[in-house]
Amino acid sequence: MESILNTINENSSFITIGLVVIILLLFIIVISLIRSVNKMEKKYRKMMRGVNNKNLEELINLKLEEIDKAVENSNEALNKCEVIKEEMKxxxxKIAIMRYKAFPDVGSDLSFSIAILDSYNDxxxxxxxxxxxxxxxxxxxxxxxxxxxELSEEESYVLNEAINKR
Known part of the structure; x- marks a missing residue:
C-alpha cells in the first residue's frame, strides 16, 4: 500500500495536470451542451408560440375541427353520389343501333332499328x-x-345488344 502512495506522491503533479485537463474538457462539453439546450429551447418556444402568436394546441385543435368538417362533407358527398347513382339507373x-337493307331493290342501308334502354332494361x-x-x-x-x-330479326338483335351493354 505504501508503494502505491509513494508512486502517487512522486507523480502527483502529472496526476493533477491530467485531472485539470479532464476537468477542462468536461467544462467545454458542458458549455457546448448548454448552448445546444438553449438553441433547442428557443426553437421549442417558437414552435409553441405558433403562427400569429397562437399556441400550437389551439392550431392543432383548429385543424382537427377542419378535418372533422371535411370528413362530414365527404360523407355527405358520398351519400349524394349514391342517390344520383340510383337515379341514373x-x-x-344502353343504346344499340343497326342499319340494314329492308328491301333488296333499295340501294343503301337506309332502314334502321335502335334500342334505347335504362338499367332496368325498360x-x-x-x-x-x-x-x-x-x-x-x-x-x-x-x-x-x-x-x-313481335320483333323482327334486326329488332331482336339490337335489343339483345343493348341489354348486354354494361
Missing amino acids: GCVN GVLITGIYSRQDSTTYAKPVDKGISRY
Whole structure:
C-alpha cells in the first residue's frame, strides 16, 4: 500500500495536470451542451408560440375541427353520389343501333332499328323502314327486356345488344 502512495506522491503533479485537463474538457462539453439546450429551447418556444402568436394546441385543435368538417362533407358527398347513382339507373344508358337493307331493290342501308334502354332494361325500340315509295317508323315499348309486340330479326338483335351493354 505504501508503494502505491509513494508512486502517487512522486507523480502527483502529472496526476493533477491530467485531472485539470479532464476537468477542462468536461467544462467545454458542458458549455457546448448548454448552448445546444438553449438553441433547442428557443426553437421549442417558437414552435409553441405558433403562427400569429397562437399556441400550437389551439392550431392543432383548429385543424382537427377542419378535418372533422371535411370528413362530414365527404360523407355527405358520398351519400349524394349514391342517390344520383340510383337515379341514373332510370336514365337512358344502353343504346344499340343497326342499319340494314329492308328491301333488296333499295340501294343503301337506309332502314334502321335502335334500342334505347335504362338499367332496368325498360325503354323503347324504334324501327324505320325505308322503301322507294315511302318510309315508315315504328316504336315498340320494352319492359324488363321484353316487348309485348313481335320483333323482327334486326329488332331482336339490337335489343339483345343493348341489354348486354354494361
